[in-house]
Amino acid sequence: MTSWAQPEQAHAAEWHDETTVLHGDAALATDSSVSPPIHYTATFKAGSAEEFADMANTARHPGFYTRYGNPVHKRVEAILAELEGTETALLMASGMGAVSTTILGLVERGDHVIAQQRHYMSTSKLFEEVLPRFGVQTTIVDQADLGALEAAIRPETRLIMVETPVNPTLTLTDLQAVARLARPRGILTVADNTFASPLNQRPHALGIDVVVHSATKYFGGHHDLTAGAVCCSQELAERIWAMHVTLGAVLSPMDAWLLLRGLRTLPLRMERINANALALARWLESRDEIEQVFYPGLESHPQHALALHQMKGYGAVIAFSIKGGFDATSRFVSSLRLATHAVSLGGVETLAVHTAAMWAGTMTETQMTAAGIEPNFIRMSVGVEHIDDLKRDLKQALSGLA
Numbered sequence: 001m002t003s004w005a006q007p008e009q010a011h012a013a014e015w016h017d018e019t020t021v022l023h024g025d026a027a028l029a030t031d032s033s034v035s036p037p038i039h040y041t042a043t044f045k046a047g048s049a050e051e052f053a054d055m056a057n058t059a060r061h062p063g064f065y066t067r068y069g070n071p072v073h074k075r076v077e078a079i080l081a082e083l084e085g086t087e088t089a090l091l092m093a094s095g096m097g098a099v100s101t102t103i104l105g106l107v108e109r110g111d112h113v114i115a116q117q118r119h120y121m122s123t124s125k126l127f128e129e130v131l132p133r134f135g136v137q138t139t140i141v142d143q144a145d146l147g148a149l150e151a152a153i154r155p156e157t158r159l160i161m162v163e164t165p166v167n168p169t170l171t172l173t174d175l176q177a178v179a180r181l182a183r184p185r186g187i188l189t190v191a192d193n194t195f196a197s198p199l200n201q202r203p204h205a206l207g208i209d210v211v212v213h214s215a216t217k218y219f220g221g222h223h224d225l226t227a228g229a230v231c232c233s234q235e236l237a238e239r240i241w242a243m244h245v246t247l248g249a250v251l252s253p254m255d256a257w258l259l260l261r262g263l264r265t266l267p268l269r270m271e272r273i274n275a276n277a278l279a280l281a282r283w284l285e286s287r288d289e290i291e292q293v294f295y296p297g298l299e300s301h302p303q304h305a306l307a308l309h310q311m312k313g314y315g316a317v318i319a320f321s322i323k324g325g326f327d328a329t330s331r332f333v334s335s336l337r338l339a340t341h342a343v344s345l346g347g348v349e350t351l352a353v354h355t356a357a358m359w360a361g362t363m364t365e366t367q368m369t370a371a372g373i374e375p376n377f378i379r380m381s382v383g384v385e386h387i388d389d390l391k392r393d394l395k396q397a398l399s400g401l402a
Helices: 017-023 049-056 071-084 095-106 121-134 146-152 175-185 234-247 253-263 266-285 304-310 325-335 355-359 365-370 387-399
Strands: 088-092 112-116 137-141 157-163 188-192 210-214 228-232 290-294 317-322 351-354 377-381
Touching (some): 017 071, 088 095, 095 210, 112 121, 121 157, 175 304, 325 355
Antiparallel strands (some): 351 377
8 A cells, every 4th residue: 555645845844833834734735725625525536447546545645535534634734744843744533532543553462561650541541441451561650760761661662652741730751861761772652742732842853753642732722623633754654544544533624624723823822821821820839829839831840950951831731739628729710700610721711620620530539649639739721811811810719718
């Protein structure tokens, strides 16, 4: 089977991010419209038997069957590959679709994988509960302990999965150090870059093989779609795509188009989000009602030096703990008027969740403790509102705790 290769965009590698998100897909335009069309079709026709055979036997063909690919998918993938600095990218129906398909596409029975102690909840379940059922052994290590990571490597280790900053505690993983351990041994590395975005952190440039995202977050940017993305080499993309075709976590053309529209403003949104989140984190540290603030951009973050080394900005998510325990934290979240009480992150609106309350039904107390989720823990995704208005909203909610 041959593989469809996306055309190279002239000078794209020399462009700034603001230009890439607007013009990085221009070589894939199918007509003269300024706003790209939505190819809302499940299947595409061939002009001859020979053309049909070529379409059917070309991996990732954008004009055969939407489960294999779609012209809108390819436009988004071209931009994402440029942003992450990889050869290509794949779109899927959700972030967990991207994570699960990637891992299942790269390991097999008898393999050993290493994952970090703190991951997004569903990612942890994949490693701890799903993979062992299919004969893939997993070792969980503290991501901040490189000695433990190296000690966990076995002859049959095939993959290391990391996430940084991690959800929801914002602990960091040293990407360059992980790559240095893995690459000489022929071990593949996968990094979940959702919490940072490629505008703040580029794992591939630090030696990571595969970068995955929940594109629902920053890429979409408006809390109106779910999508996932995988950025990697052409060779690895074909292996992952083969699993993707089997599992069928296909992104609809409409959601792909919304994702493309969201990407156009990604650098503008990230600039405001980064500035707002850092300012709000510093303000929260000054408040007597706050027990602790976790944000990589703060000098008080225990891994701030690592953040300075591998990140250009620190993202939307601030984690902080409220004095007064679970009940006080619940009252605080319920008192917010501007910040929306909802899950997800990376959109234009500020969102806040009481993490212990959110995950109490799906995680045991032991699992939450291992994940660093305390009863008085808040995860806030800062949006693009005016910083003074955000501070005013948090101030009134905190004042109600007195």
